[in-house]
Structures are given as C-alpha cells and as structure tokens.
Amino acid sequence: MLITTWAAPRPEAVGRRDDISRVRKLTLAAGQRLCRQGGRPLCRVYLVRSGILRFERVTTTGERCIVGLAGRRALLGMEAMLGLPSLDEVVACTTVRLFGVACSPDPDTLPLGWLRGRTALLSCHQSLRESRDWGCELTRGGARLRTLRLLNRLVMLAAPAGQHPVIWLPRRDEIAAMLDITLETASRQISALRREGVILTLSPGRATVDLTRLTLTLAAVI
Incomplete structure (x- = not known):
C-alpha cells in the first residue's frame, strides 16, 4: 500500500x-x-x-x-x-x-x-x-534459495536473449550484502551453481544463465 x-x-x-x-x-x-x-x-x-x-x-x-x-x-x-x-x-x-x-x-x-x-x-x-x-x-529462506531468487531477478532485468540471457553478476561481497549472508557463503553458492551449469561466468560482472536449469533448481528448493 x-x-x-x-x-x-x-x-x-x-x-x-x-x-x-x-x-x-x-x-x-x-x-x-x-x-x-x-x-x-x-x-x-x-x-x-x-x-x-x-x-x-x-x-x-x-x-x-x-x-x-x-x-x-x-x-x-x-x-x-x-x-x-x-x-x-x-x-x-x-x-x-x-x-x-x-x-x-x-x-x-x-x-x-x-x-x-x-x-x-x-x-x-x-x-x-x-x-x-x-x-x-531475497532475505528469507536458506542461502541457496536466496541466491537462486537473486539470479531470477537479474534475469528479469537483463535484455531478452532466449534460454541463455547474459546478466550482470554482482561481486561476491555485493551478493552477500544483498542477501544478508556471509561472503564465504555467497562464494560457495555461486561456485556450486557454476558447477551445476546454472550459470557460466563470461567476464567480471557478466555471466550467462541457463533458464531451464535455473527454473528446475529453484523449483526443487522451494
């Protein structure tokens, strides 16, 4: 209101x-x-x-x-x-x-x-x-859920690009500040999502997101 x-x-x-x-x-x-x-x-x-x-x-x-x-x-x-x-x-x-x-x-x-x-x-x-x-x-639930929700919001802010949009990827300390988690936790979450193929880092501040994997991973956590 x-x-x-x-x-x-x-x-x-x-x-x-x-x-x-x-x-x-x-x-x-x-x-x-x-x-x-x-x-x-x-x-x-x-x-x-x-x-x-x-x-x-x-x-x-x-x-x-x-x-x-x-x-x-x-x-x-x-x-x-x-x-x-x-x-x-x-x-x-x-x-x-x-x-x-x-x-x-x-x-x-x-x-x-x-x-x-x-x-x-x-x-x-x-x-x-x-x-x-x-x-x-973005500040409720476990660190994995918070991180996935943040990625989902970053996708919504990015230019449309099919199933693999390029997003702005905040630094680990910025992610920690946004999600009210520690720097170490933020680093672990991003590293895990990279291993799982949800995100692919292109350069500092830029990454692609696999929307299918993001959707499935988010649904599994919720």
Whole structure:
C-alpha cells in the first residue's frame, strides 16, 4: 500500500471544500483489517487520525512478513486512485481512527493536476512493490534459495536473449550484502551453481544463465 504523510484536515474544513458525502470516519479495533494483500482496490483514501497499523504480506513460500508500520498523519490507499490492488494486508495494531475520502480511478473524474502526476505515482507504486518484494523474498529462506531468487531477478532485468540471457553478476561481497549472508557463503553458492551449469561466468560482472536449469533448481528448493 502506498503511504505518505499529510496534515490532518478538520472535518468542518473538508465539509466546506468538498461534498461531505464523500467523507467518512472509520474506527478499527486491534487486529482488524483495513484491506487484504492483492484484494480489490479500496474506494477511499484514508488519513490516519490516531493509532498504529502494520503492513503484512505472505511470501511465495508462505512466510508471513511485516514490512512496515503507519501512524498518525499517514495517508493510506493511494492505489485507490490508480485502480490497483493493495500491495499488502493492512492490519490495526491498536485502536485506529481513520478519516476516509471517496475517490475514483476514472480519468474523467480526476482533476488535471492529478492526471499529470498519475504516471509518476504509478512509477512510485512499482518501485515500492519491488522494494518490498526484495525485502521479503531475497532475505528469507536458506542461502541457496536466496541466491537462486537473486539470479531470477537479474534475469528479469537483463535484455531478452532466449534460454541463455547474459546478466550482470554482482561481486561476491555485493551478493552477500544483498542477501544478508556471509561472503564465504555467497562464494560457495555461486561456485556450486557454476558447477551445476546454472550459470557460466563470461567476464567480471557478466555471466550467462541457463533458464531451464535455473527454473528446475529453484523449483526443487522451494
């Protein structure tokens, strides 16, 4: 879920500037959800008036991952204005009071200034999703699984090249820092994948990947 901060408006001020029917107050008890991961888009953008919420997601291996917290003055659910599902499940940690404003992803109902910024917000949404995916997927599980997932991401970033794309291959110390493993472990993982024919080093920083072997090896670990 996209999140930012905003000065909380007074309800009476909102009533003067906009149709009050678009605005509502919402209270969540601890443990109650505001939205589900991947669920249908919200129809409102919410301003947190008090309380704390957490952002949760379930990884591809079924692990629960808490990726952030939000408190007073946080603005939640900007995906509603993009017509996109929530990146995360949003759950109240304490009693939470929210101030919701109805919105629509329909371009015909949006002001010109918003339309000009919509492309930038979509890019921000994509970057946030990739960042949270990285934190959940690449730093959980065993070192072999982490390394294979990293290779898979590097393949997605590479230019299309059939079954043997050329990827940027980070140095061992960079791999260790990305995956939260030791330098020695990173070296052992890359050496093992080279022996198995999953990767073939071409030069410092460049390698080819056998997609068939990568897919089969990743499936065997998961």
